[in-house]
Amino acid sequence: MPPPPPRPGVIPLAPLGLGDILGGAFTTIGRYWKPLFGIALAVYGAATVAFGAALAIAYALVDDHLRAVSDASRETPPMWDDIRPLLLAFVAVWLIGVITMLLATAMVYASCPAILQDAVLGRPATFGVVWRRAAARVPAVIGTVFLTGLIFLVPLALFVTAFVSLTVTLIASDGGGYILPPLAFLGALATAPLGVWLWVKFSLAPAAAVFEGQGAVAAMRRSAQLVRGDWWRIFGITVLAAMTAAVTSYVMQIPLSVLEVIPGLLGTDDLRSGATVSQVLVSLGGTLAVGVAGQLITQIAVAAFPQLVTSLLYVDRRIRTENLAAALAEAAAVPRPGV
Template sequence: MPLRPLGLGDIYDAAFRVIRFNPKATVGSAVLVATVAMSLPIIVTGILTASTNLTIAETGSTDDSLVGYLGAFGSLGVGLVLFAFGNLLVTGMIAHVVAAAAIGRRLSLGEAWAATHGKRWRLVGLSLLIGFGFMLALALYVLVFALVVTTAPTGAVVAFGIITVPALIVLMIWAWIRLAYLPVPALMLEDVGVIGALQRCYTLTRQQFWRTFGIALLTMVLVGVATNILTFPITLVGQVGALAVDARYSVLVLIISQAVAQVIAAAFSTPFSSAVTSLQYVDQRMRKEAYDVELMRQAGLTG
Protein backbone atom coordinates (compact mmCIF):
# COMPACT_ATOMS: atom_id res chain seq x y z
CA MET A 1 0.00 0.00 0.00
CA PRO A 2 1.19 3.56 -0.52
CA LEU A 3 2.79 4.88 2.68
CA ARG A 4 0.95 8.18 2.67
CA PRO A 5 -2.54 9.35 3.66
CA LEU A 6 -5.03 7.18 1.76
CA GLY A 7 -8.07 8.15 -0.27
CA LEU A 8 -11.15 5.98 -0.66
CA GLY A 9 -9.80 4.31 -3.79
CA ASP A 10 -6.45 3.71 -2.10
CA ILE A 11 -8.14 2.05 0.88
CA TYR A 12 -10.28 -0.29 -1.21
CA ASP A 13 -7.42 -1.12 -3.57
CA ALA A 14 -5.10 -1.80 -0.63
CA ALA A 15 -7.72 -4.02 1.04
CA PHE A 16 -7.92 -6.25 -2.05
CA ARG A 17 -4.13 -6.18 -2.41
CA VAL A 18 -3.66 -7.30 1.20
CA ILE A 19 -6.11 -10.17 0.68
CA ARG A 20 -4.35 -11.27 -2.53
CA PHE A 21 -0.93 -10.81 -0.89
CA ASN A 22 -1.89 -12.99 2.08
CA PRO A 23 -4.98 -15.09 1.32
CA LYS A 24 -4.22 -17.77 3.92
CA ALA A 25 -4.23 -15.40 6.89
CA THR A 26 -7.24 -13.41 5.64
CA VAL A 27 -9.68 -15.52 3.63
CA GLY A 28 -8.26 -18.75 5.03
CA SER A 29 -8.73 -17.76 8.66
CA ALA A 30 -12.29 -16.53 8.04
CA VAL A 31 -13.27 -19.69 6.16
CA LEU A 32 -11.66 -21.91 8.79
CA VAL A 33 -13.58 -20.26 11.63
CA ALA A 34 -16.87 -20.29 9.72
CA THR A 35 -16.44 -23.93 8.69
CA VAL A 36 -15.73 -25.12 12.22
CA ALA A 37 -18.63 -23.13 13.69
CA MET A 38 -21.12 -24.16 10.98
CA SER A 39 -20.14 -27.82 11.22
CA LEU A 40 -21.93 -28.00 14.58
CA PRO A 41 -25.51 -27.48 13.29
CA ILE A 42 -24.90 -29.80 10.35
CA ILE A 43 -23.65 -32.61 12.61
CA VAL A 44 -26.41 -32.10 15.20
CA THR A 45 -29.14 -31.94 12.55
CA GLY A 46 -27.76 -35.02 10.82
CA ILE A 47 -27.89 -36.96 14.09
CA LEU A 48 -31.41 -35.71 14.83
CA THR A 49 -32.56 -36.59 11.30
CA ALA A 50 -31.38 -40.16 11.81
CA SER A 51 -32.78 -40.53 15.33
CA THR A 52 -35.94 -38.41 15.50
CA ASN A 53 -38.88 -37.41 13.36
CA LEU A 54 -38.20 -33.93 11.96
CA THR A 55 -41.35 -33.85 9.85
CA ILE A 56 -44.45 -32.03 11.02
CA ALA A 57 -47.69 -33.85 10.40
CA GLU A 58 -50.68 -31.96 9.00
CA THR A 59 -52.55 -32.51 12.25
CA GLY A 60 -49.84 -30.87 14.32
CA SER A 61 -46.36 -31.39 15.71
CA THR A 62 -45.40 -34.41 17.70
CA ASP A 63 -43.17 -34.18 20.75
CA ASP A 64 -40.48 -35.99 18.79
CA SER A 65 -40.56 -33.52 15.91
CA LEU A 66 -40.58 -30.52 18.26
CA VAL A 67 -37.46 -31.80 20.01
CA GLY A 68 -35.85 -32.32 16.62
CA TYR A 69 -36.69 -28.82 15.41
CA LEU A 70 -35.50 -27.21 18.63
CA GLY A 71 -32.26 -29.17 18.46
CA ALA A 72 -31.64 -28.40 14.78
CA PHE A 73 -32.34 -24.68 14.84
CA GLY A 74 -30.96 -24.30 18.35
CA SER A 75 -27.65 -25.77 17.17
CA LEU A 76 -27.73 -23.31 14.26
CA GLY A 77 -28.04 -20.48 16.76
CA VAL A 78 -25.15 -21.85 18.81
CA GLY A 79 -23.09 -22.17 15.63
CA LEU A 80 -23.76 -18.53 14.78
CA VAL A 81 -22.66 -17.47 18.26
CA LEU A 82 -19.45 -19.49 17.90
CA PHE A 83 -18.92 -17.95 14.49
CA ALA A 84 -19.34 -14.44 15.91
CA PHE A 85 -16.78 -15.20 18.62
CA GLY A 86 -14.30 -16.68 16.14
CA ASN A 87 -14.95 -13.88 13.66
CA LEU A 88 -13.97 -11.37 16.33
CA LEU A 89 -10.61 -13.07 16.73
CA VAL A 90 -10.16 -13.09 12.95
CA THR A 91 -10.60 -9.31 12.84
CA GLY A 92 -7.80 -9.02 15.38
CA MET A 93 -5.56 -11.25 13.26
CA ILE A 94 -6.29 -9.26 10.11
CA ALA A 95 -5.23 -6.05 11.87
CA HIS A 96 -1.78 -7.60 12.29
CA VAL A 97 -1.83 -8.90 8.72
CA VAL A 98 -2.54 -5.39 7.39
CA ALA A 99 0.16 -3.81 9.56
CA ALA A 100 2.68 -6.39 8.34
CA ALA A 101 1.64 -5.97 4.70
CA ALA A 102 2.17 -2.22 5.01
CA ILE A 103 5.90 -2.88 5.37
CA GLY A 104 6.01 -5.74 2.88
CA ARG A 105 5.84 -8.65 5.33
CA ARG A 106 3.56 -11.65 4.85
CA LEU A 107 2.38 -13.27 8.07
CA SER A 108 1.50 -16.93 8.05
CA LEU A 109 -1.77 -18.04 9.59
CA GLY A 110 0.10 -19.23 12.68
CA GLU A 111 2.07 -15.99 12.97
CA ALA A 112 -1.10 -13.90 12.68
CA TRP A 113 -2.71 -15.99 15.42
CA ALA A 114 0.38 -15.76 17.63
CA ALA A 115 0.43 -11.98 17.18
CA THR A 116 -2.89 -11.74 19.01
CA HIS A 117 -1.47 -13.48 22.09
CA GLY A 118 -2.20 -11.55 25.26
CA LYS A 119 -4.93 -9.49 23.58
CA ARG A 120 -7.59 -12.08 22.79
CA TRP A 121 -9.59 -11.81 26.00
CA ARG A 122 -9.20 -8.04 25.93
CA LEU A 123 -10.68 -8.14 22.44
CA VAL A 124 -13.64 -10.16 23.71
CA GLY A 125 -14.04 -7.77 26.63
CA LEU A 126 -13.93 -4.78 24.29
CA SER A 127 -16.65 -6.29 22.09
CA LEU A 128 -18.85 -7.11 25.09
CA LEU A 129 -18.36 -3.62 26.54
CA ILE A 130 -19.34 -1.93 23.28
CA GLY A 131 -22.33 -4.22 22.82
CA PHE A 132 -23.47 -3.71 26.41
CA GLY A 133 -23.12 0.06 26.03
CA PHE A 134 -25.33 0.16 22.95
CA MET A 135 -27.93 -2.16 24.50
CA LEU A 136 -27.97 -0.13 27.73
CA ALA A 137 -28.52 3.10 25.84
CA LEU A 138 -31.35 1.53 23.84
CA ALA A 139 -32.94 0.01 26.97
CA LEU A 140 -32.85 3.35 28.79
CA TYR A 141 -34.51 5.05 25.84
CA VAL A 142 -37.24 2.40 25.66
CA LEU A 143 -37.85 2.80 29.40
CA VAL A 144 -38.13 6.59 29.10
CA PHE A 145 -40.39 6.26 26.05
CA ALA A 146 -42.63 3.81 27.94
CA LEU A 147 -42.92 6.26 30.85
CA VAL A 148 -43.85 9.07 28.46
CA VAL A 149 -46.46 6.90 26.74
CA THR A 150 -48.10 5.95 30.04
CA THR A 151 -48.08 9.45 31.60
CA ALA A 152 -48.24 12.05 28.84
CA PRO A 153 -51.07 13.01 26.47
CA THR A 154 -51.06 11.71 22.90
CA GLY A 155 -49.76 14.94 21.39
CA ALA A 156 -46.81 15.04 23.76
CA VAL A 157 -46.00 11.38 22.99
CA VAL A 158 -46.00 12.06 19.24
CA ALA A 159 -43.81 15.14 19.69
CA PHE A 160 -41.44 13.20 21.95
CA GLY A 161 -41.10 10.46 19.36
CA ILE A 162 -40.55 12.86 16.46
CA ILE A 163 -37.77 14.64 18.35
CA THR A 164 -36.05 11.83 20.21
CA VAL A 165 -36.07 8.95 17.68
CA PRO A 166 -33.92 10.84 15.13
CA ALA A 167 -31.77 12.11 18.02
CA LEU A 168 -31.22 8.53 19.22
CA ILE A 169 -30.24 7.40 15.71
CA VAL A 170 -27.76 10.27 15.41
CA LEU A 171 -26.32 9.47 18.84
CA MET A 172 -25.90 5.79 17.93
CA ILE A 173 -24.14 6.67 14.68
CA TRP A 174 -21.87 9.13 16.50
CA ALA A 175 -20.97 6.50 19.13
CA TRP A 176 -20.37 3.89 16.42
CA ILE A 177 -17.78 6.03 14.64
CA ARG A 178 -16.18 7.85 17.58
CA LEU A 179 -16.02 4.88 20.00
CA ALA A 180 -16.74 1.56 18.30
CA TYR A 181 -15.27 1.67 14.79
CA LEU A 182 -11.48 1.72 15.23
CA PRO A 183 -10.73 0.33 18.71
CA VAL A 184 -10.00 -3.24 17.47
CA PRO A 185 -6.91 -2.35 15.39
CA ALA A 186 -5.85 0.08 18.11
CA LEU A 187 -6.07 -2.65 20.74
CA MET A 188 -4.22 -5.13 18.52
CA LEU A 189 -1.43 -2.88 17.30
CA GLU A 190 -0.76 -0.59 20.26
CA ASP A 191 0.21 -1.15 23.86
CA VAL A 192 -3.20 -0.18 25.24
CA GLY A 193 -6.01 -1.89 27.11
CA VAL A 194 -9.74 -1.88 26.49
CA ILE A 195 -10.35 1.67 27.73
CA GLY A 196 -7.18 2.86 26.03
CA ALA A 197 -8.40 1.43 22.72
CA LEU A 198 -11.69 3.32 23.07
CA GLN A 199 -9.76 6.50 23.82
CA ARG A 200 -7.54 5.95 20.79
CA CYS A 201 -10.60 5.52 18.58
CA TYR A 202 -12.02 8.79 19.93
CA THR A 203 -8.72 10.58 19.31
CA LEU A 204 -8.12 9.24 15.80
CA THR A 205 -11.63 10.11 14.58
CA ARG A 206 -11.54 13.67 15.94
CA GLN A 207 -12.24 16.11 13.08
CA GLN A 208 -12.51 13.08 10.77
CA PHE A 209 -16.06 12.02 11.60
CA TRP A 210 -17.76 12.51 8.23
CA ARG A 211 -14.92 10.99 6.23
CA THR A 212 -14.71 7.98 8.52
CA PHE A 213 -18.49 7.60 8.58
CA GLY A 214 -18.79 7.84 4.79
CA ILE A 215 -16.21 5.13 4.16
CA ALA A 216 -17.64 2.92 6.91
CA LEU A 217 -21.21 3.26 5.62
CA LEU A 218 -20.22 2.68 2.00
CA THR A 219 -18.21 -0.38 2.99
CA MET A 220 -21.13 -1.77 4.99
CA VAL A 221 -23.49 -1.30 2.02
CA LEU A 222 -21.05 -2.82 -0.48
CA VAL A 223 -20.34 -5.81 1.76
CA GLY A 224 -24.06 -6.32 2.39
CA VAL A 225 -24.93 -6.23 -1.32
CA ALA A 226 -22.03 -8.48 -2.31
CA THR A 227 -22.83 -10.96 0.46
CA ASN A 228 -26.47 -11.17 -0.59
CA ILE A 229 -25.44 -11.73 -4.21
CA LEU A 230 -23.06 -14.51 -3.20
CA THR A 231 -25.42 -16.27 -0.79
CA PHE A 232 -28.80 -15.85 -2.54
CA PRO A 233 -28.30 -18.73 -5.02
CA ILE A 234 -27.28 -21.09 -2.22
CA THR A 235 -30.19 -20.07 -0.02
CA LEU A 236 -32.59 -20.45 -2.94
CA VAL A 237 -31.21 -23.89 -3.81
CA GLY A 238 -31.61 -24.88 -0.16
CA GLN A 239 -35.24 -23.78 -0.04
CA VAL A 240 -36.09 -25.51 -3.32
CA GLY A 241 -34.18 -28.61 -2.25
CA ALA A 242 -36.04 -28.75 1.06
CA LEU A 243 -39.30 -28.95 -0.90
CA ALA A 244 -37.97 -31.46 -3.42
CA VAL A 245 -36.44 -34.04 -1.09
CA ASP A 246 -38.21 -36.39 1.26
CA ALA A 247 -39.83 -34.43 4.10
CA ARG A 248 -37.64 -36.26 6.59
CA TYR A 249 -34.53 -34.55 5.18
CA SER A 250 -35.94 -31.09 4.48
CA VAL A 251 -34.63 -29.55 7.70
CA LEU A 252 -31.18 -31.02 7.11
CA VAL A 253 -31.10 -29.51 3.60
CA LEU A 254 -32.10 -26.10 4.98
CA ILE A 255 -29.44 -26.21 7.70
CA ILE A 256 -26.74 -27.27 5.23
CA SER A 257 -27.64 -24.45 2.84
CA GLN A 258 -27.59 -21.89 5.65
CA ALA A 259 -24.23 -23.17 6.87
CA VAL A 260 -22.66 -23.12 3.40
CA ALA A 261 -24.03 -19.62 2.76
CA GLN A 262 -22.50 -18.44 6.03
CA VAL A 263 -19.09 -19.84 5.09
CA ILE A 264 -19.17 -18.22 1.65
CA ALA A 265 -20.29 -14.90 3.13
CA ALA A 266 -17.47 -15.03 5.67
CA ALA A 267 -14.90 -15.67 2.93
CA PHE A 268 -15.59 -12.20 1.51
CA SER A 269 -17.19 -10.03 4.17
CA THR A 270 -14.83 -10.63 7.10
CA PRO A 271 -11.48 -10.17 5.30
CA PHE A 272 -12.59 -7.16 3.27
CA SER A 273 -14.44 -5.24 6.00
CA SER A 274 -11.72 -5.98 8.57
CA ALA A 275 -8.98 -4.93 6.15
CA VAL A 276 -10.80 -1.67 5.34
CA THR A 277 -11.22 -0.87 9.04
CA SER A 278 -7.55 -1.60 9.75
CA LEU A 279 -6.50 0.53 6.77
CA GLN A 280 -8.64 3.41 8.02
CA TYR A 281 -6.85 3.11 11.35
CA VAL A 282 -3.47 3.20 9.59
CA ASP A 283 -4.63 6.12 7.45
CA GLN A 284 -5.76 8.15 10.46
CA ARG A 285 -2.43 7.58 12.20
CA MET A 286 -0.56 8.65 9.08
CA ARG A 287 -2.65 11.81 8.87
CA LYS A 288 -2.39 12.71 12.56
CA GLU A 289 0.82 11.12 13.85
CA ALA A 290 3.15 10.78 10.84
CA TYR A 291 2.78 7.02 11.10
CA ASP A 292 3.91 6.72 7.48
CA VAL A 293 7.40 7.76 8.58
CA GLU A 294 7.40 5.00 11.21
CA LEU A 295 6.24 2.46 8.62
CA MET A 296 8.96 3.54 6.22
CA ARG A 297 11.52 3.10 8.95
CA GLN A 298 10.21 -0.39 9.74
CA ALA A 299 10.28 -1.25 6.04
CA GLY A 300 13.90 -0.08 5.81
CA LEU A 301 13.06 2.74 3.41
CA THR A 302 14.68 5.39 5.59
CA GLY A 303 17.90 5.53 7.51
Protein backbone atom coordinates in the same frame (compact mmCIF):
# COMPACT_ATOMS: atom_id res chain seq x y z
CA MET B 1 7.41 17.01 -9.19
CA PRO B 2 8.15 15.39 -5.83
CA PRO B 3 8.94 11.69 -5.99
CA PRO B 4 6.02 9.35 -5.27
CA PRO B 5 5.81 7.94 -1.75
CA PRO B 6 7.25 4.46 -1.23
CA ARG B 7 4.83 1.56 -1.53
CA PRO B 8 6.37 -1.61 -0.14
CA GLY B 9 3.02 -3.26 0.48
CA VAL B 10 -0.68 -2.80 -0.23
CA ILE B 11 -0.80 0.98 0.39
CA PRO B 12 1.50 3.93 -0.27
CA LEU B 13 3.26 5.20 2.84
CA ALA B 14 1.53 8.57 2.75
CA PRO B 15 -1.85 10.01 3.76
CA LEU B 16 -4.44 7.71 2.18
CA GLY B 17 -7.35 8.70 0.01
CA LEU B 18 -10.56 6.78 -0.50
CA GLY B 19 -9.13 4.86 -3.45
CA ASP B 20 -6.00 3.94 -1.51
CA ILE B 21 -8.04 2.58 1.41
CA LEU B 22 -10.53 0.56 -0.65
CA GLY B 23 -7.83 -0.59 -3.04
CA GLY B 24 -5.61 -1.58 -0.13
CA ALA B 25 -8.41 -3.66 1.39
CA PHE B 26 -9.08 -5.47 -1.89
CA THR B 27 -5.35 -5.98 -2.51
CA THR B 28 -4.94 -7.43 0.98
CA ILE B 29 -7.74 -9.90 0.30
CA GLY B 30 -6.13 -10.86 -3.02
CA ARG B 31 -2.61 -11.35 -1.64
CA TYR B 32 -3.38 -12.73 1.82
CA TRP B 33 -6.59 -14.62 1.19
CA LYS B 34 -5.18 -17.89 2.53
CA PRO B 35 -4.58 -16.81 6.14
CA LEU B 36 -7.51 -14.37 6.13
CA PHE B 37 -10.19 -16.71 4.85
CA GLY B 38 -8.55 -19.72 6.48
CA ILE B 39 -8.91 -18.17 9.93
CA ALA B 40 -12.42 -16.90 9.21
CA LEU B 41 -13.52 -20.27 7.89
CA ALA B 42 -11.98 -22.09 10.85
CA VAL B 43 -13.60 -19.93 13.53
CA TYR B 44 -17.01 -19.57 11.87
CA GLY B 45 -17.00 -23.27 11.00
CA ALA B 46 -16.20 -24.15 14.60
CA ALA B 47 -18.97 -21.81 15.81
CA THR B 48 -21.44 -23.47 13.43
CA VAL B 49 -20.42 -26.96 14.57
CA ALA B 50 -20.70 -25.96 18.24
CA PHE B 51 -24.15 -24.46 17.68
CA GLY B 52 -25.30 -27.52 15.75
CA ALA B 53 -24.02 -29.84 18.47
CA ALA B 54 -25.77 -27.79 21.16
CA LEU B 55 -28.98 -27.88 19.14
CA ALA B 56 -28.77 -31.66 18.68
CA ILE B 57 -28.06 -32.26 22.38
CA ALA B 58 -30.90 -29.97 23.41
CA TYR B 59 -33.30 -31.73 21.05
CA ALA B 60 -32.29 -35.13 22.41
CA LEU B 61 -32.87 -33.95 25.99
CA VAL B 62 -36.28 -32.33 25.45
CA ASP B 63 -37.66 -34.57 22.71
CA ASP B 64 -40.39 -36.00 24.96
CA HIS B 65 -41.44 -32.57 26.21
CA LEU B 66 -41.51 -31.22 22.66
CA ARG B 67 -43.80 -34.04 21.56
CA ALA B 68 -46.08 -33.41 24.53
CA VAL B 69 -46.35 -29.69 23.71
CA SER B 70 -46.92 -30.32 19.99
CA ASP B 71 -49.68 -32.87 20.76
CA ALA B 72 -51.49 -30.46 23.08
CA SER B 73 -54.82 -28.92 22.13
CA ARG B 74 -57.34 -26.50 23.56
CA GLU B 75 -59.00 -29.25 25.52
CA THR B 76 -55.67 -30.47 26.92
CA PRO B 77 -53.28 -27.48 27.06
CA PRO B 78 -49.56 -28.11 27.56
CA MET B 79 -48.34 -28.42 31.11
CA TRP B 80 -45.73 -26.12 32.62
CA ASP B 81 -43.53 -29.13 33.38
CA ASP B 82 -43.25 -29.65 29.60
CA ILE B 83 -42.87 -25.96 28.67
CA ARG B 84 -40.13 -25.15 31.21
CA PRO B 85 -37.52 -27.58 29.77
CA LEU B 86 -38.16 -26.20 26.28
CA LEU B 87 -37.58 -22.64 27.45
CA LEU B 88 -34.40 -23.60 29.28
CA ALA B 89 -33.12 -25.49 26.24
CA PHE B 90 -33.89 -22.54 23.96
CA VAL B 91 -32.07 -20.09 26.23
CA ALA B 92 -29.06 -22.42 26.55
CA VAL B 93 -28.77 -22.94 22.78
CA TRP B 94 -29.23 -19.20 22.17
CA LEU B 95 -26.47 -18.33 24.65
CA ILE B 96 -24.09 -20.85 23.09
CA GLY B 97 -24.81 -19.41 19.66
CA VAL B 98 -24.21 -15.82 20.82
CA ILE B 99 -20.98 -16.68 22.66
CA THR B 100 -19.49 -18.75 19.84
CA MET B 101 -20.40 -16.14 17.23
CA LEU B 102 -18.91 -13.37 19.38
CA LEU B 103 -15.66 -15.31 19.74
CA ALA B 104 -15.53 -16.03 16.00
CA THR B 105 -16.23 -12.41 15.06
CA ALA B 106 -13.62 -11.14 17.53
CA MET B 107 -11.05 -13.50 16.01
CA VAL B 108 -11.82 -12.21 12.51
CA TYR B 109 -11.66 -8.61 13.75
CA ALA B 110 -8.26 -9.32 15.33
CA SER B 111 -6.90 -11.17 12.28
CA CYS B 112 -7.49 -8.23 9.90
CA PRO B 113 -5.06 -5.79 11.59
CA ALA B 114 -2.75 -8.72 12.36
CA ILE B 115 -2.49 -9.40 8.61
CA LEU B 116 -2.11 -5.71 7.79
CA GLN B 117 0.95 -5.53 10.05
CA ASP B 118 2.70 -7.53 7.32
CA ALA B 119 0.63 -6.41 4.32
CA VAL B 120 1.51 -2.73 4.78
CA LEU B 121 5.22 -3.60 4.81
CA GLY B 122 4.97 -6.08 1.93
CA ARG B 123 5.99 -9.07 4.01
CA PRO B 124 4.55 -12.59 3.72
CA ALA B 125 2.07 -13.77 6.36
CA THR B 126 1.36 -17.38 7.22
CA PHE B 127 -1.72 -18.88 8.84
CA GLY B 128 0.12 -19.87 12.02
CA VAL B 129 1.77 -16.49 12.59
CA VAL B 130 -1.46 -14.56 12.02
CA TRP B 131 -3.42 -16.98 14.19
CA ARG B 132 -1.04 -16.62 17.16
CA ARG B 133 -0.87 -12.86 16.75
CA ALA B 134 -4.65 -12.47 16.54
CA ALA B 135 -5.52 -15.02 19.24
CA ALA B 136 -3.40 -13.13 21.77
CA ARG B 137 -5.53 -10.00 21.24
CA VAL B 138 -8.98 -11.64 21.13
CA PRO B 139 -9.88 -10.78 24.78
CA ALA B 140 -9.15 -7.08 24.20
CA VAL B 141 -11.06 -7.09 20.91
CA ILE B 142 -14.03 -8.79 22.58
CA GLY B 143 -13.99 -6.03 25.18
CA THR B 144 -14.06 -3.30 22.53
CA VAL B 145 -16.85 -5.04 20.59
CA PHE B 146 -18.90 -5.59 23.75
CA LEU B 147 -18.48 -2.04 25.05
CA THR B 148 -19.23 -0.57 21.63
CA GLY B 149 -22.32 -2.76 21.38
CA LEU B 150 -23.59 -1.35 24.67
CA ILE B 151 -23.82 2.04 22.95
CA PHE B 152 -26.86 0.91 20.96
CA LEU B 153 -28.50 -0.77 23.96
CA VAL B 154 -30.64 2.25 24.86
CA PRO B 155 -32.03 3.04 21.36
CA LEU B 156 -32.51 -0.66 20.65
CA ALA B 157 -34.38 -1.18 23.93
CA LEU B 158 -36.59 1.84 23.20
CA PHE B 159 -37.33 0.58 19.69
CA VAL B 160 -38.21 -2.91 20.94
CA THR B 161 -40.41 -1.38 23.65
CA ALA B 162 -42.23 0.71 21.05
CA PHE B 163 -42.75 -2.25 18.73
CA VAL B 164 -43.95 -4.61 21.46
CA SER B 165 -46.25 -2.04 23.06
CA LEU B 166 -47.71 -1.12 19.67
CA THR B 167 -48.35 -4.78 18.86
CA VAL B 168 -49.99 -5.41 22.24
CA THR B 169 -52.10 -2.28 21.88
CA LEU B 170 -53.31 -3.25 18.42
CA ILE B 171 -54.14 -6.78 19.54
CA ALA B 172 -55.95 -5.58 22.64
CA SER B 173 -57.82 -2.83 20.71
CA ASP B 174 -59.06 -1.32 23.92
CA GLY B 175 -58.26 2.26 22.93
CA GLY B 176 -55.66 2.71 25.64
CA GLY B 177 -51.89 2.60 25.72
CA TYR B 178 -51.44 4.55 22.47
CA ILE B 179 -49.15 7.10 24.10
CA LEU B 180 -46.30 4.68 24.87
CA PRO B 181 -45.34 3.58 21.30
CA PRO B 182 -44.87 7.15 19.93
CA LEU B 183 -42.83 8.15 22.98
CA ALA B 184 -40.61 5.08 22.69
CA PHE B 185 -40.12 5.61 18.94
CA LEU B 186 -39.22 9.26 19.55
CA GLY B 187 -36.79 8.20 22.28
CA ALA B 188 -35.14 5.72 19.90
CA LEU B 189 -34.84 8.38 17.18
CA ALA B 190 -33.42 10.87 19.69
CA THR B 191 -30.76 8.54 21.05
CA ALA B 192 -29.78 6.88 17.74
CA PRO B 193 -27.64 9.84 16.48
CA LEU B 194 -25.67 9.83 19.72
CA GLY B 195 -25.17 6.08 19.33
CA VAL B 196 -23.89 6.51 15.76
CA TRP B 197 -21.54 9.29 16.84
CA LEU B 198 -20.07 7.16 19.62
CA TRP B 199 -19.89 4.10 17.34
CA VAL B 200 -17.72 5.99 14.82
CA LYS B 201 -15.68 7.52 17.63
CA PHE B 202 -14.75 4.07 18.93
CA SER B 203 -14.65 2.29 15.55
CA LEU B 204 -10.83 2.16 15.47
CA ALA B 205 -10.61 0.45 18.87
CA PRO B 206 -10.18 -3.15 17.56
CA ALA B 207 -7.31 -2.02 15.33
CA ALA B 208 -5.68 -0.13 18.22
CA ALA B 209 -6.05 -3.20 20.44
CA VAL B 210 -4.09 -5.31 17.94
CA PHE B 211 -1.59 -2.82 16.50
CA GLU B 212 -0.60 -1.30 19.83
CA GLY B 213 -1.41 -4.14 22.22
CA GLN B 214 -3.86 -1.95 24.13
CA GLY B 215 -6.53 -3.18 26.50
CA ALA B 216 -10.19 -2.65 25.72
CA VAL B 217 -10.69 0.66 27.54
CA ALA B 218 -7.29 2.05 26.48
CA ALA B 219 -7.99 1.05 22.87
CA MET B 220 -11.30 2.92 22.95
CA ARG B 221 -9.58 6.03 24.32
CA ARG B 222 -6.97 5.69 21.59
CA SER B 223 -9.69 5.41 18.94
CA ALA B 224 -11.40 8.55 20.22
CA GLN B 225 -8.07 10.38 20.04
CA LEU B 226 -7.42 9.31 16.43
CA VAL B 227 -10.97 9.99 15.20
CA ARG B 228 -10.99 13.53 16.61
CA GLY B 229 -11.17 16.06 13.77
CA ASP B 230 -11.96 13.50 11.05
CA TRP B 231 -15.30 12.06 12.17
CA TRP B 232 -17.30 12.66 9.00
CA ARG B 233 -14.65 11.19 6.71
CA ILE B 234 -14.32 8.06 8.82
CA PHE B 235 -18.11 7.76 9.02
CA GLY B 236 -18.52 8.02 5.24
CA ILE B 237 -15.77 5.52 4.41
CA THR B 238 -17.00 3.06 7.06
CA VAL B 239 -20.58 3.20 5.74
CA LEU B 240 -19.31 2.79 2.16
CA ALA B 241 -17.28 -0.27 3.18
CA ALA B 242 -20.31 -1.80 4.92
CA MET B 243 -22.48 -1.17 1.84
CA THR B 244 -19.83 -2.70 -0.42
CA ALA B 245 -19.67 -5.80 1.77
CA ALA B 246 -23.48 -6.05 1.81
CA VAL B 247 -23.72 -5.81 -1.99
CA THR B 248 -20.94 -8.37 -2.41
CA SER B 249 -22.70 -10.69 0.01
CA TYR B 250 -25.97 -10.34 -1.92
CA VAL B 251 -24.27 -11.06 -5.25
CA MET B 252 -22.58 -14.12 -3.77
CA GLN B 253 -25.88 -15.37 -2.38
CA ILE B 254 -27.55 -15.52 -5.81
CA PRO B 255 -25.72 -18.60 -7.19
CA LEU B 256 -25.70 -20.19 -3.75
CA SER B 257 -29.48 -19.82 -3.46
CA VAL B 258 -29.87 -21.58 -6.81
CA LEU B 259 -27.67 -24.44 -5.61
CA GLU B 260 -29.64 -24.57 -2.38
CA VAL B 261 -32.93 -25.08 -4.23
CA ILE B 262 -31.72 -28.01 -6.36
CA PRO B 263 -31.38 -30.60 -3.54
CA GLY B 264 -34.77 -29.57 -2.19
CA LEU B 265 -36.39 -30.06 -5.60
CA LEU B 266 -34.76 -33.47 -5.91
CA GLY B 267 -36.00 -34.36 -2.45
CA THR B 268 -39.55 -33.35 -3.42
CA ASP B 269 -39.43 -35.53 -6.51
CA ASP B 270 -38.16 -38.44 -4.44
CA LEU B 271 -40.95 -37.93 -1.95
CA ARG B 272 -43.55 -37.92 -4.69
CA SER B 273 -42.13 -41.08 -6.22
CA GLY B 274 -42.41 -42.89 -2.90
CA ALA B 275 -38.78 -42.87 -1.85
CA THR B 276 -37.70 -43.80 1.63
CA VAL B 277 -37.45 -41.28 4.42
CA SER B 278 -33.65 -41.61 4.52
CA GLN B 279 -33.39 -40.50 0.88
CA VAL B 280 -35.50 -37.44 1.56
CA LEU B 281 -33.39 -36.63 4.63
CA VAL B 282 -30.24 -36.89 2.51
CA SER B 283 -31.74 -34.41 0.03
CA LEU B 284 -32.71 -32.04 2.81
CA GLY B 285 -29.25 -32.48 4.29
CA GLY B 286 -27.74 -31.31 1.01
CA THR B 287 -29.96 -28.22 1.07
CA LEU B 288 -28.92 -27.52 4.66
CA ALA B 289 -25.22 -28.00 3.83
CA VAL B 290 -25.39 -25.59 0.88
CA GLY B 291 -27.27 -23.07 3.01
CA VAL B 292 -24.73 -23.25 5.83
CA ALA B 293 -21.83 -22.93 3.37
CA GLY B 294 -23.47 -19.89 1.81
CA GLN B 295 -23.97 -18.27 5.19
CA LEU B 296 -20.34 -18.91 6.12
CA ILE B 297 -19.05 -17.35 2.89
CA THR B 298 -21.24 -14.27 3.15
CA GLN B 299 -20.46 -13.87 6.87
CA ILE B 300 -16.74 -13.90 6.07
CA ALA B 301 -17.20 -11.22 3.40
CA VAL B 302 -19.37 -9.04 5.65
CA ALA B 303 -17.00 -9.30 8.62
CA ALA B 304 -13.57 -9.16 6.96
CA PHE B 305 -13.79 -6.38 4.37
CA PRO B 306 -15.18 -3.59 6.60
CA GLN B 307 -12.66 -4.45 9.30
CA LEU B 308 -9.80 -4.26 6.80
CA VAL B 309 -11.05 -0.81 5.78
CA THR B 310 -11.31 0.26 9.42
CA SER B 311 -7.78 -0.97 10.12
CA LEU B 312 -6.46 0.99 7.13
CA LEU B 313 -8.29 4.06 8.45
CA TYR B 314 -6.37 3.56 11.70
CA VAL B 315 -3.09 3.46 9.76
CA ASP B 316 -4.12 6.56 7.78
CA ARG B 317 -4.92 8.54 10.91
CA ARG B 318 -1.57 7.69 12.45
CA ILE B 319 0.20 8.66 9.21
CA ARG B 320 -1.60 12.01 9.19
CA THR B 321 -1.22 12.85 12.89
CA GLU B 322 1.89 10.99 14.07
CA ASN B 323 4.12 10.71 10.96
CA LEU B 324 3.83 6.94 10.99
CA ALA B 325 4.89 6.76 7.32
CA ALA B 326 8.54 7.43 8.17
CA ALA B 327 8.60 4.63 10.75
CA LEU B 328 6.90 2.25 8.33
CA ALA B 329 9.32 3.11 5.55
CA GLU B 330 12.23 2.46 7.88
CA ALA B 331 10.73 -0.84 9.00
CA ALA B 332 10.21 -1.88 5.39
CA ALA B 333 13.78 -0.88 4.51
CA VAL B 334 12.49 1.47 1.81
CA PRO B 335 14.44 4.71 1.17
CA ARG B 336 12.48 7.81 2.03
CA PRO B 337 11.49 10.15 -0.84
CA GLY B 338 14.40 12.36 -1.90
CA VAL B 339 17.02 10.27 -0.08
